[in-house]
Amino acid sequence: METTGSPSGPSGPAPHERGDAWWGVLAGFSASLVGIGLARFAYTPLLPAIVDAHWFAASRAAYLGAANLAGYLAGALAGRALAARAGSAGTLRAMMLLASLAFFACARPVDFVWFFAWRFLAGFAGGALMVLAAPTVLPLVQPSRRGLAGGVIFMGVGVGVAASGTLVPLLLQQGLARTWCGLGALSLLLSLLAWRGWPASRAAARPTAAHHAAHHAPPSGVLRALFAEYALNAAGWVPHMLFLVDFIARGLGRGLQVGAQYWVLFGLGATAGPILSGMLADRVGFLRALRMAFVLETVGVALPAVTSSAPWLMASSLLVGAFVTGTVPLVLGRVHELLEHHPARQGPAWRTATVCFALLQALAAYAMSWVFARSAGDYRLLFGLGSVALLLALAIDMTMGRRAPSVAKPA
Secondary structure (H helix, E strand, C coil): CCCCCCCCECCECCHHHHHHHHHHHHHHHHHHHHHHHHCCCCHHHHHHHHHHCCCCCHHHHHHHHHHHHHHHHHHHHHHHHHHHHHCHHHHHHHHHHHHHHHHHHCCCCCCHHHHHHHHHHHHHHHHHHHHHHHHHHHHHCCHHHHHHHHHHHHHHHHHHHHHHHHHHHHHHCCCHHHHHHHHHHHHHHHHHHHCCCCCCCCCCCCHHHHHHHHCCCCCHHHHHHHHHHHHHHHHHCHHHHHHHHHHHHHHCCCCHHHHHHHHHHHHHHHHHHHHHHHHHHHHHCHHHHHHHHHHHHHHHHHHHHHCCCHHHHHHHHHHHHHHHHHHHHHHHHHHHHHCCCCHHHHHHHHHHHHHHHHHHHHHHHHHHHHHHHHCCCCHHHHHHHHHHHHHHHHHHHHHHHHHCCCCCCCC
């Protein structure tokens, strides 16, 4: 019997295949940590330092965050095309190196255009890594373990959120330029760690294969519904991402230090969320796990709208933080369930889901900022709107999910 490149037998992958799979999962974790966790979230605590050091005015520095979001959208759209030319493994390695290089390039305030371009490229790398890393690795993992594997991969995002509140302040004690270089060195180390973990590079599926699979795909309405649910999920937690700390610090008058403590809780939830949701999906299936996530997330987002009690606000921070990252492996797993027999469509479907997520997240951020300004700073209205978005996501899933039965969890 062949041992290299042979398909898995009834008892599952051979031991060396399982080892390769978990090396791939480690590479995926590193990619999400570098591309999203650090390249996006580490900028939040750096922003005040950039303004205080007079690198850029506050108004211009805020546009640099927008550059990262714009780059993320572009990377999510272009990731599959890049992989078709250079192979998934080559593209993933290049994007991790690009994200690392962007940190070093930002270590000096050359000028605004230079900084804007590199923040855009950092976002571009993150978007490409998001659409390519997990779909490249998860086919190597046994179906019964894909929930956990996806959770480990996307835990990197939560680790980045936690690091943004702990590692960056420590690095800033050495100066702003050295902080950028320190983040770049960490990203480069993670890139090298992931280098050999990616599966053997192969070109993305040809358009003809995707076209052939489309004739046998599940109802397109079910996939479109899933994309809408994922986008509404992104809109649902925008109030926490943008306004939670401000609500605690200024809205309730408890001060910035207390508000920062709630953000630490949010980061802890974001770190544990993917693992817990992935383990849940391995036990009950991705469809049920996703519905449970929507219910719990709705409760978490609604709590600040109805109570100012510290214990409930702590629970809200943990819950929403957990599902900001925890819904990602659930939606990816659901995509794989729906397209289990059409693997050529899994990558493009995940890319579409990611783009929908990013688009509605950006639109919701602008819309809720407008509502906040027009409502004389009514924080509770924003949390109420976020809850409505999540309830709508749950309603869509309960309605459209009936058209595509859940895949039974492996015995």
